[in-house]
Amino acid sequence: xxxxxxxxxxxxxxxxxxxxxxxxxxxxxxxxxxxxxxxxxxxxxxxxxxxxxxxxxxxxxxxxxxxxxxxxxxxxxxxxxxxxxxxxxxxxxxxxxxxxxxxxxxxxxxxxx
Amino acid sequence: xxxxxxxxxxxxxxxxxxxxxxxxxxxxxxxxxxxxxxxxxxxxxxxxxxxxxxxxxxxxxxxxxxxxxxxxxxxxxxxxxxxxxxxxxxxxxxxxxxxxxxxxxxxxxxxxxxx
Numbered sequence: 001x002x003x004x005x006x007x008x009x010x011x012x013x014x015x016x017x018x019x020x021x022x023x024x025x026x027x028x029x030x031x032x033x034x035x036x037x038x039x040x041x042x043x044x045x046x047x048x049x050x051x052x053x054x055x056x057x058x059x060x061x062x063x064x065x066x067x068x069x070x071x072x073x074x075x076x077x078x079x080x081x082x083x084x085x086x087x088x089x090x091x092x093x094x095x096x097x098x099x100x101x102x103x104x105x106x107x108x109x110x111x112x113x
Numbered sequence: 114x115x116x117x118x119x120x121x122x123x124x125x126x127x128x129x130x131x132x133x134x135x136x137x138x139x140x141x142x143x144x145x146x147x148x149x150x151x152x153x154x155x156x157x158x159x160x161x162x163x164x165x166x167x168x169x170x171x172x173x174x175x176x177x178x179x180x181x182x183x184x185x186x187x188x189x190x191x192x193x194x195x196x197x198x199x200x201x202x203x204x205x206x207x208x209x210x211x212x213x214x215x216x217x218x219x220x221x222x223x224x225x226x227x228x
Contacts, residue, residue: 041220043218045216059217098208099207101162102147104158106154107154
């Protein structure tokens with residue numbers, strides 16, 4: 001069973017609020033990822049990290065930011081939420097080797113009203 | 114750059130029928146390929162992966178996939194569908210181009226199983 005956790009599972013928040021989506025893994029994985037998932041669309045990579053103090057932007061432009069101060073923790077922050085940020089956000093982690101599969105959290109479904 | 118195409122956003126089969134979900138990839142270097150399953154309001158779970166060993170890969174729940182380099186395909190099959198197989202299935206590719214093996218996903222195929 002994958003040991004990667006996301007909180008909260010569901011979040012409804014007003015426009016302009018600052019939010020942080022939490023993601024933690026207990027597997028000691030170096031690589032971590034944030035994907036955005038909308039119905040009928042592919043998972044879009046928005047951020048990834050190779051390890052502590054490493055963060056990179058993904059293919060999909062996002063107004064969110066991430067940090068990686070500890071190996072196990074990879075939070076995503078939106079400074080000012082907007083309705084266009086409404087989506088499902090999936091966090092994942094993997095070992096460093098290329099053939100390693102990604103382990104996913106259960107996701108956070110964000111609704112901005 | 115790597116990419117994945119999954120033909121058919123929805124596939125409908127009868128219980129007991131063959132399941133075939135298509136995945137084609139684009140990669141300039143030898144890829145690793147993955148199939149994941151996603152149940153409603155859940156994260157993704159690995160079904161199987163191709164890692165350049167055997168081209169026919171067996172996974173969980175009776176699923177298997179065959180890597181065909183000449184066709185750049187990695188189609189997922191199951192001989193006999195079960196009601197519990199109804200879910201979203203996502204194909205992913207990972208290679209060394211553009212970075213160190215960051216997975217790229219297709220749009221997914223929703224499998225519908227009729228009694």
